[in-house]
Amino acid sequence: MENVDNWQTKISVQQKQKIMSLVETFNKPCPRYTSYPTAKQFIPLEGSEEQIEESELYAELDGNLKTVSLYLHIPFCQQLCYYCGCHKFITQNKEKGQTYLNYLIKEIEQRAPSLPAEVQVTDIHLGGGTPTFLSDEQLQSLANALKANFNISDKCEWAIELDPRTVDSTRINNIIDIGFNRFSLGIQDFNDKTQIAINRQQSYQSIESLILAIRQRQAATTNFSINFDLVYGLPHQNQQTFMQTLENVVSLNPDRIAMFNYAHMPSMFPSQAKIKQADLPNAQLKVAILIDAINYLEMNGYRQVGLDHFVKADDNLYLAQQNETLIRNFQGYADSDTQVMLGFGVSAISDYSVAMLQNDKHLKSYYQAIDQKQTAFVKALFRSNDDKQRESLIHHLLCHLTLPIQQIPLSDYVEEWVQLKVFERQGLVKIEADKIQVSQIGQIFIRNIAQVFDSYNKLSHVKGFSNAI
Numbered sequence: 001m002e003n004v005d006n007w008q009t010k011i012s013v014q015q016k017q018k019i020m021s022l023v024e025t026f027n028k029p030c031p032r033y034t035s036y037p038t039a040k041q042f043i044p045l046e047g048s049e050e051q052i053e054e055s056e057l058y059a060e061l062d063g064n065l066k067t068v069s070l071y072l073h074i075p076f077c078q079q080l081c082y083y084c085g086c087h088k089f090i091t092q093n094k095e096k097g098q099t100y101l102n103y104l105i106k107e108i109e110q111r112a113p114s115l116p117a118e119v120q121v122t123d124i125h126l127g128g129g130t131p132t133f134l135s136d137e138q139l140q141s142l143a144n145a146l147k148a149n150f151n152i153s154d155k156c157e158w159a160i161e162l163d164p165r166t167v168d169s170t171r172i173n174n175i176i177d178i179g180f181n182r183f184s185l186g187i188q189d190f191n192d193k194t195q196i197a198i199n200r201q202q203s204y205q206s207i208e209s210l211i212l213a214i215r216q217r218q219a220a221t222t223n224f225s226i227n228f229d230l231v232y233g234l235p236h237q238n239q240q241t242f243m244q245t246l247e248n249v250v251s252l253n254p255d256r257i258a259m260f261n262y263a264h265m266p267s268m269f270p271s272q273a274k275i276k277q278a279d280l281p282n283a284q285l286k287v288a289i290l291i292d293a294i295n296y297l298e299m300n301g302y303r304q305v306g307l308d309h310f311v312k313a314d315d316n317l318y319l320a321q322q323n324e325t326l327i328r329n330f331q332g333y334a335d336s337d338t339q340v341m342l343g344f345g346v347s348a349i350s351d352y353s354v355a356m357l358q359n360d361k362h363l364k365s366y367y368q369a370i371d372q373k374q375t376a377f378v379k380a381l382f383r384s385n386d387d388k389q390r391e392s393l394i395h396h397l398l399c400h401l402t403l404p405i406q407q408i409p410l411s412d413y414v415e416e417w418v419q420l421k422v423f424e425r426q427g428l429v430k431i432e433a434d435k436i437q438v439s440q441i442g443q444i445f446i447r448n449i450a451q452v453f454d455s456y457n458k459l460s461h462v463k464g465f466s467n468a469i
C-alpha cells in the first residue's frame, strides 16, 4: 500500500501535524448534536401531563406544516454486537416481532388522525435494532398501514436499515417490491480480527451479492441509494486495517458512507465492557485513521458532508450542503424540507419543532399505553426561544461549517465570543467580516466548536457523552 502522506490530499501533512497537537485538548465528552437540546435534557412527563395532544403541537406551527418525516423503530436483533449503542433487545423469538408490529400499527392508527390530512409524508425511515428482524410479510403490512393512515408523497423516500446478516438477494427483491428505495447497510469494518472482537462476522462476498441484487433492480426501475455505515475506533483497528476496509468499501461503490466515531461508554451500554480497553485505538490513532479516511475517500470521488458523512459530488446531500439547505436530525443529515419528524415505537423521538417528545423505552409499558389508547410519550423538551436560537447556530455549524456574524450578536454571546477568539488563535476558525468560517483543521473538532453554543453542556463540566475524538 502507498504511503498516504505522499498523496495530494485534502488534509495536508502540516495540517495533520497541527490536528495531532490539538487532540488531547479536545478529546472530551461532547454531544453529537443530532438534536439541540440533546435527549439528555428531556424532562420526564408526570401523570396527566403525559397526555399531550399532538393536534395542539401541530396548531403551534400556524399552518406552516406542509410535510413531515416518519421514523419507525424496530428494536429487536438476533445477535449482540458488542460495540452497539442503539436501543435494542436481543432475542431469537420471532413471535415478539409480531406482537410488537401489532402495537406499532395501533400506535400509527391512533396518532395519524391528528395530523392535518393535507400534510404529506416525504421521508420514511425504518431503523433499529434491526428492521429486517421482521419478515417480508410483516414489513409489507407495516408499509400498508403507513399508506392507509398517512398522505404519502409519490416522491417519498422509503429508507430501511439492513443488517447484511439478515437478508439475501430474495429478501432484497421483496423489500424493493414493498417500495423501499434507500438502503443503509451496517458494514462497520471488513477486518476479520475486528469483526471477531465486536461479535459481528460478515464477509465481503455476502455484502457484494446484496449490492448486486439492489443494482440489478435499479437498472430496471427508479433511482435507488445505497448507504454504508462504518465505525472507526473499533478494537484492533489501525491505519492499515481501516485503509483495507475503505478499499473494499470503495470497490463496492456505495452512494453514501456514514463513518461514525465509535462511542465507547460501557457504563451506559454494558455489552461494550466485552471490548477490552487495551484493544481500542487511542485518540491519536483514531484521528490518524480519520484523516487517512477523509483523504482516501475525497481522492476516490466522495465529498465530506458535515461531521461524518461522505457522498458522491452529485448526491442531494452534497448539493444541499452547497446550497445551505442541509439539515441535521436524529438520523444524521438530510436534505429534507421538513424538521418535523414523527417517531413511532419504543424509545422513538418525535420532533414537532416547538417540542420534542420521546416514547417509552420499555416494551411492557409501551404496550400498556397503546392498549389504553394513550400516547406512549414519557419525556419531553419544550424549546425556549434561546434553545431555538442556539439550535440554529449549532446546526448551521455542523451542516455548513460557517456562521453568519449577524446571528451571534456580542451582547448576547459574550462567553461564546471569548471562546471563538481562542479557537481562532488555535487555527480552528477564521473570523471574517460577515461570517465565521471553520477551517480544515476545525472540521475535525467541529463537535467541540458547536459545544460553545450549548448552554446545558458547557465545555468544562460535561458528562454522559462520548468523547469528541
Ligand SMILES: C[S@@+](CC[C@H](N)C(=O)[O-])C[C@H]1O[C@@H](n2cnc3c(N)ncnc32)[C@H](O)[C@@H]1O
Residues within 6 Å of the ligand: 083, 084, 085, 086, 127, 128, 129, 130, 131, 161, 162, 163, 164, 185, 186, 187, 188, 229, 230, 231, 260, 261, 262, 263, 264
Ligand atoms: C442503529 S444501528 C442499526 C443498524 C443495523 N441494526 C445494523 O447493525 O446493521 C445504526 C448504526 O449505528 C452505528 N453504531 C452503533 N453503535 C455505535 C457506537 N457505539 N458508536 C458509534 N456508532 C455506532 C453502526 O454503524 C450502526 O450500523
Ligand code: SF4
Residues within 6 Å of the ligand: 076, 077, 079, 080, 081, 084, 085, 086, 088, 128, 129, 130, 163, 186
Ligand atoms: S449494531 Fe445493529 S445488529 Fe448490532 S446489536 Fe446494534 S442494532 Fe443490533
